Amino acid sequence: MEQVSLVTGGTSGIGMAVAEAFMRKGAAVAVCGRSQAALDRFSHAHPDALAIKADVTVARERAAMLDAVADRFGRLDVLVNNAGTFIERNFATGAEATDALENELALNFASPIHLTGEVLARWPEMTGIVFVTAGYALVSPTRAPTYGAAKAGLHGFAEGLRRQLAPRGTHVLEVLPPLVDTPMNAHVEGRKTSPAEVAAVTLKALEARRPMALPGATRLLPTMLRVAPKTVTRTVAKS
Template identity: 40%
Template sequence: MQPTPKPSGKVAVISGGSSGIGRAFVEKLHARGYIVITCGRDPAKLEKLAQDFPGVKTGICDVSDTAAIRAFADDVVRRHPEIDMLISNAGGMRELDFTRDDITDQDPTEEIRSNLAGAIEWMATFLPAVRRASPSAIVVVTSGYAMAASTRGPVYSAAKFGLRGFAKALRRQLAGHGVTVTEVLPPLVDTPAVAHRSGTKVSATSVAELALTAVANGKSEVHPGAVRWLPFGLRMAPSFIENMVAKS
């Protein structure tokens, strides 16, 4: 069990905080003394999170469900009308094969709802409270696949491409309003969800730490691990890099 940190008075709200990168954000911000509020879909994981980090507030919320987001946000904002940091992290990747005859039976657009539409709804719903806390910050977790698509995850890649575009446009809209938008583009992260995948993986803790450092320094993008080479590679040898990433 973690000790209860001295309150800073700042409020952070995180989607998908019960595991992976979201949980790492919870740990880091809790240690910094933030009032941390997070949500997820698994009650057991959320209960364990609250036990591990005393004072963290949790709630059930599926970000693919607009009504659930708005109900969760109403409850949070009623208690905390100003939000200093909003983190859009929830989402997941499936490996979909569009050459299969039964592809429509697999709900092929589910990742658009959870990774893109849900993320946009999440940010839109909380934005008034974020603006009231100005200067404040929004963190958007996309993926290295937001820059070069994965063959095994076509819908996930499409959703993250879209979310990256939204983050860029939102950053421009909020310029001058005292709200920064930092996009985090992680590579393969060492979490239980990708335990079956081989290859180099970065820790969720390192991704969260890099992201929070970037927010503090006013950076607009964070490229952890091997993703740091993508912008340069895509400029110098776009076809080669895209083909290499496609196989990952």
């Protein structure tokens, strides 16, 4: 049987681009999302894929999603933790900066960790686990410090998990996209990388078993943080 991949938040943006890239390579693909309309559109465009309505922050819905994958495919080889949200918060303006903070951290940080643990409990010999973080995992954005904190935490989790799972052959990949041309960033000015480019770099890094996939402008970010950290910080402060 072909490789089986599950992409959370796979009905739009980076997630959909990654799901479609897997399908072009012959993989069996499942995606999940919270919008039934988006899931219906995805299913119409990709009738051979499995589209599952699930909120990954809810334990029973994660379990039902994995049951659906098991019923359809019998196994899972690659998990792509992509679902997330970007919320701007200004702590200089008052207490409302923490409104719905728990929901944001549940989606961006806790749910990928929970789902990863639940997947490994069912399928211990996974081929790969992917975490879509962001360049902001390395330098937090001024306009969204809690987003940066969540992605930095996920970066640390991926790093430690990679060492834990290496002996059994499960590869852990972190994807650090720059500003990407998605609906979430429609109001943001600046050069944007296409979701298709992020997907292509992701699959290439997964196949090469690299620890990180660095598409677009993030390709030079680790080096720049070593040689010119103040320049990087000033640039991110404006983003």
